[in-house]
Amino acid sequence: MAVVKLTEKRIRDLPLGAGIFRDKDVKGLMVVSHKTTKTYACQGDVRRNGRHVRTVRVKIDRCDRIGLAEARRRAKAIMSTIQSGVDPTAGPRQSGVTVAEALEAHLSERELRPSTERSYRDHLERYLVRLRGRAVADVSRQDVRELLDDLTRKHGRTSAAGALRTLRAVINTARRMDETIGANPVDAVRVPVPPRREVDALDVAAFWKETEELSPVMRDLQRAFLFTGARRSSLLTVRRDDVDLERGVLRFAHMKTGGELLFPMGKRMTEICAVSDHETDLGILLAEDFGSS
Template identity: 65%
Template sequence: MAVVNLTEARIRDLAPGSGIWRDEQVKGLMVVCHKSTKTYAVQGDVRRNGRHVRTVRVKIDRCDRIGLREARTRAKALMSQIQSGVDPTAGPDETGVTLKAALDHHLSEKQFRPATAESYRYHLDKYLTRFRSRAVADITRTEVRDLYDTLKKQRGQTTASCVMRTLRAVINTAMRLDETIEKNPVAVLRVPTSNRREVGALDLTAWWQETETCGPIRRDLHRAMMLTGARRSSILQVRREDIDLTANVMTFRHMKTGGQMLFPMGKRLSSIIADRLAADEPLGSPWLWPSPNSACGRIVEPKEQRRALPSPHEYRHHARTLFIAAGVPYAESALLLGQRLPGASGGYVHAEHLVEHLRPHAQALEDLVLGPIWPLNDDQQDEK
């Protein structure tokens, strides 16, 4: 960003795409050389009560439309406003809904999961601090684009995309609150969608042997994740009191779809869980998967960094595929995975009333996964 004594001739000679050239004579005045056009602009710091509020840049006009004298006159007027604490880019007073207020309203519109609401607030407090207390109408496309580029460089594409999705959703809510906000500045960005997770085929015999290399608790956790296909948050927060060995039912109380789910355990999973409860009873932990090294007293990260074992979400992929291989119908496999059935009629289906109907299908998955590795004995076959 060079500072020069701008003249009409010098402006004509500036190379396209050469960037920003500041004027020596008028503070804040600059010529921005784009690839195909040159524009006059003014930039300055808005300060109120001695505190820096924000840095604003205001486009004056294209250099081929107005002369340098007029550009300097307009720049002086704009800088006078900026130095007196007035933001020339701000909307009218009625557009003063802040991003924080818009987020509060967004989260109150419907019931979000605690983790979702927490991620929204984390993005606001961690990455959107410059916009947090500002009126949404003041947020410009240039600022959003600059923030996005900065986040991509410093935090990576995934974080940048997540933050932009949060910002886009909150501004959409602000637009419903304030009709004077006409466009969402995030709309100018091409925010890529998340890459589709690629999950390869799993050698079940090798997987079983790999789980044997884990500690007893984590070993059983991996086997339970395979046989239930449960979401990470659901299975990790199971308590001992959520296990009914008489009915062979495991209750998931933390469901993405809300409410709770009664999962019918097969014979092998029931045996695994029964042995786990007995072995861990001396620990006095309320959790099914206790961890003395965790602040909350339970396992919070089931992903094994040094072993070739699936992640919790990969287990859901495997379970969905293996349900099909086991001949389980779509509706039953979806209910066992804690998913809502599509269509209006799906709202009338209550999985908690279908535990015994779903039990043979849960057993079918178990037989397919562990049948060749862990055959049932004669008594268990009779019970089946």
């Protein structure tokens, strides 16, 4: 790509198919000599917040239709638009909401548990740091593919999958904020599915015998996990008020999916919870002491 001082005569003398010639006097202006015609065009870099977004080229007109002076005037106007951070080849003007801003909007729209919110922020700071300041509209499928490959190599499939699920949710929120944002680029890649945990069949008789040798607290706790199938965080946050012995119902207020669950305890679990006269019984374990630890 040659840089020359364009003149009307030089443009007329250019042979067809000669290539691209940049104007020395007006930044961005060029003459493109195709096989059958010559055209004026303007090319420049769109930058936002000091970062390069993309390089765009705008066709001005054919050289036999307008003169060099008019081409220079139009090129200056186009370059002024490009240098202000606007892509003249794009559709409706985008809001420019960044991934970090979209995350804040995503969190503000939902009542999430503190641990869930921390997980979102951790993904942003650890795994999505290269995208956090990028405009969501500028995140491409290739960006996501490269991110997935990089995270899988450095942190494994499970962490990569979690980070991409966060990114997908954040971009969907940004799309609701800005209707000019197109399809979610995360949908174009196959997010790894975390490997399923393989759990051996439980020998209940042996389990019962082994737990009998534990302290009363740990014995009843392990058996409570067996009877309820609950997560550790769900069971250990149960309070006295969550246990309805008359109805035989246990209320789980801490659920991973949100909301609460009323769990029918059954005879054995109800008996364990009913024995609450001693510190080592689950009636205490499910209350203030162990549940707050």
